[in-house]
Amino acid sequence: MRRVRRVAFFGETGIGNHGNDASLAAGLALLDGTGVRPLAVAQLPAVVAAEHGVEAVEIRCPSGPRHGLSSLAGRVADVLHLGRTVRSVDAVVVPGTGIFEGQGQRPRGIPFSLFWLAAWARLHRRPLLLLSVGVDGQGSPGVRWFFARTLAWADVVTVRDDGSARALAALGVRRAAAVVPDLVLRRDPVTAPPARGTGETDPLVAVGVMDWGGTERDADRERCTGRAVVLVRALLGTGARVRVVTGEELDLRVAREVVRRVRAGDPGAAVELSEARTVEDVAHALGGCHALVAARYHNLVAAVGEGVPVVATGYGPKQASLVAHYAPPGQGAERSHDRDTFDPAAVVAQVRDILADHDAESAHVRAVADADRAAVRAQEDRVRQLLGIRAREPATP
Numbered sequence: 001m002r003r004v005r006r007v008a009f010f011g012e013t014g015i016g017n018h019g020n021d022a023s024l025a026a027g028l029a030l031l032d033g034t035g036v037r038p039l040a041v042a043q044l045p046a047v048v049a050a051e052h053g054v055e056a057v058e059i060r061c062p063s064g065p066r067h068g069l070s071s072l073a074g075r076v077a078d079v080l081h082l083g084r085t086v087r088s089v090d091a092v093v094v095p096g097t098g099i100f101e102g103q104g105q106r107p108r109g110i111p112f113s114l115f116w117l118a119a120w121a122r123l124h125r126r127p128l129l130l131l132s133v134g135v136d137g138q139g140s141p142g143v144r145w146f147f148a149r150t151l152a153w154a155d156v157v158t159v160r161d162d163g164s165a166r167a168l169a170a171l172g173v174r175r176a177a178a179v180v181p182d183l184v185l186r187r188d189p190v191t192a193p194p195a196r197g198t199g200e201t202d203p204l205v206a207v208g209v210m211d212w213g214g215t216e217r218d219a220d221r222e223r224c225t226g227r228a229v230v231l232v233r234a235l236l237g238t239g240a241r242v243r244v245v246t247g248e249e250l251d252l253r254v255a256r257e258v259v260r261r262v263r264a265g266d267p268g269a270a271v272e273l274s275e276a277r278t279v280e281d282v283a284h285a286l287g288g289c290h291a292l293v294a295a296r297y298h299n300l301v302a303a304v305g306e307g308v309p310v311v312a313t314g315y316g317p318k319q320a321s322l323v324a325h326y327a328p329p330g331q332g333a334e335r336s337h338d339r340d341t342f343d344p345a346a347v348v349a350q351v352r353d354i355l356a357d358h359d360a361e362s363a364h365v366r367a368v369a370d371a372d373r374a375a376v377r378a379q380e381d382r383v384r385q386l387l388g389i390r391a392r393e394p395a396t397p
Contacts, residue, residue, distance in 0.1 A: 004090040004387045006037045010059070010117055011097055012110060014044030014051075016249035019184065019298025020097050021051065022279035026183035027095025027131065028052065030380050033391040039089055041117075057085055059113050075108070079116050086120040091127045091387055096160065096183035098297070098318060100130075100147050100167075102139020111139075111146035118153040129156040129383060132180045132376070134318055137167035148173050156386070158379065161321040180379045181372035182322075184279060184301050188373075191287035191306050193362050202270070203355050204241045206286055206303070207232055208294025209258055210339070211250045221254065224339070228258045231293065231313075231344045232271060236262070238348060240355070241270040245285045247296030249277070290362075291354045293347055295339045297322065305373075307366035309354045311347055312336045326365050 013024045028038055037055070042048040045056035061081035064074035086092060094114075105111055121128040130151065137144070148171040151157055158180040159165050168177050194204070212224040232242050246255050252275060259273045274285035282302040286292060292303040293311045297318050303310050304326045312319040314336060324332030335350050337343075354361050384390060 002090055004036055004389050006039060006089045007031060007387070008039045008041050008085060008089040008092045010041040010092060010094050010114075011099060013040065013042040014047035014056075018247055018276065018279045018282065019296070019301065021048075022184045022187075022298065023096035023182075024048070025052065026186050026376070027093055028054065029186065030093070030383055031389070034384070034389045036389050039085075041085055059110075075112075078113070082113065082116045083120045083123075086117065086126055087124045089126065091129065092117060092121050093383075094128075094130045094133060096132045096134075098134035098136070100133050100135040100151065100164075101316070101318075102136060102143040102147065103316065105139050105143045107140060107142030107146060111143045111150075114150040115146040118150040121155075122153055127156070127387065128154045129386075130154045130158070131156070131379065131383070132158050132160040132183045133164070134160050135164040135167040135171070136317060137170040144171055147171060151175075151177075156383070161318065161325070163317045163321045180375055182298075182301050183376055184298060185305055185369060185372045186376040186380070187279075187283070187305055189306050189366075189369075190280065190283045193307055193366075194288050194290055194358070202239055202241050203290040203358070204243060204288050205235050205351055205355075206243045206245050206274075206289045206292040206294070206308070207235065207258075208245050208247055208282075208292060208296050208299040209251055209255045210247060210295040211254045212339070225254050225257050225261075227339075227342075227344075228254070229261045231347060232258060232262050233265070233269075234344045234348045235293075235351065236266075236269055236271065238352060240351070241272075243272050243274055243285060243289060245274045245282055245292075245294075245299065246276050247282065247294065247299040251296075290358050291351050293351065295319070304365050304369050307362045307369065309358070309361040309365055310335070311350050311354075313339045313342045313347065315339050326368050328361065328364055 009027050013020050040048045040054050040056035042056050045058050049056040061077035064077035066074050151173045157177045159177050160182045209228045212220040235242050244255050262269050262271050276282040279302050286306050286308050291309050295313045300310050312323045320336040323336040327335050
């Protein structure tokens with residue numbers, strides 16, 4: 001294999017998704033101290049370059065036409081742009097994220113780009129490594145076909161959970177894929193566990209809110225806001241304090257509205273807002289928290305990385321898989337709920353169970369997180385060995 005001097009990192013980054021940007025940061029850690037130059041292939045390269053201090057280019061051709069009959073020429077330009085990008089590097093890495101989750105995807109979007117990324121990597125003989133990716137086997141036939149081809153053509157594939165491994169097989173991809181936990185779990189904890197689970201100090205519970213409506217669907221946004229208000233009020237009713245956190249920039253207005261409505265009904269309510277901008281911010285916001293209830297997957301990842309027990313009000317199998325992995329034996333299924341139908345009383349009851357045995361619960365989560373952290377870092381070592389890159393020798397004084 002040619003000597004590796006430059007590695008591309010492909011992903012949906014720069015768009016305000018905390019988990020995706022944290023996954024890129026974890027991928028870039030592969031090159032720490034090696035002298036190998038990274039190139040981020042991102043949706044908003046200017047944002048990625050500013051936040052991560054790396055060279056970045058757009059996934060699509062910046063000058064490609066996008067409207068009317070000329071849009072076909074734009075697609076061709078995108079394909080050629082990806083080919084030039086792949087040829088300019090020595091290896092390509094897709095660092096984690098749920099990039100192979102088909103729900104809500106259109107074939108001509110990321111699935112199309114991933115297919116051509118893999119095709120050009122094969123043509124130019126550049127290693128393509130898909131590391132700890134999420135796969136759900138959903139989407140239209142076109143989406144699943146593009147995903148299956150990409151996963152089959154990659155040189156290395158690892159998936160982040162058992163559900164992703166099963167989805168890989170359901171796509172018809174006949175290859176072994178090791179399960180290596182989410183790349184963001186490589187982070188060391190940034191907070192210490194709370195001094196006590198219950199007792200003299202009222203416990204602090206974090207609630208992660210999510211803007212279901214995105215940028216357009218007001219009815220969905222109102223529904224998720226209303227359900228979050230009910231949940232926060234129920235938790236406050238137990239005597240707990242509540243800290244509302246976000247998981248993506250889109251979530252900010254929902255988080256602010258939840259706190260506003262709770263305080264409007266009870267001006268003295270022990271509720272506060274943390275406007276997290278990154279996964280690191282989420283981790284710091286979880287300092288002193290005894291539990292987290294959240295829908296966003298990487299809010300849950302940030303919590304378990306800090307040793308905080310979790311309950312999920314999620315929207316897909318990845319939340320259920322993570323909760324099952326970190327919950328005490330026999331309790332994983334109970335602590336994962338659907339975001340549209342969860343019963344606030346059932347969630348509050350599970351939070352009470354966590355608070356009643358918080359020290360043991362937190363110790364269990366930290367032990368699992370330590371094992372996952374070691375697995376992710378072991379994968380880094382294997383990837384460096386595979387690519388033939390190593391840390392620079394320290395300079396002689």
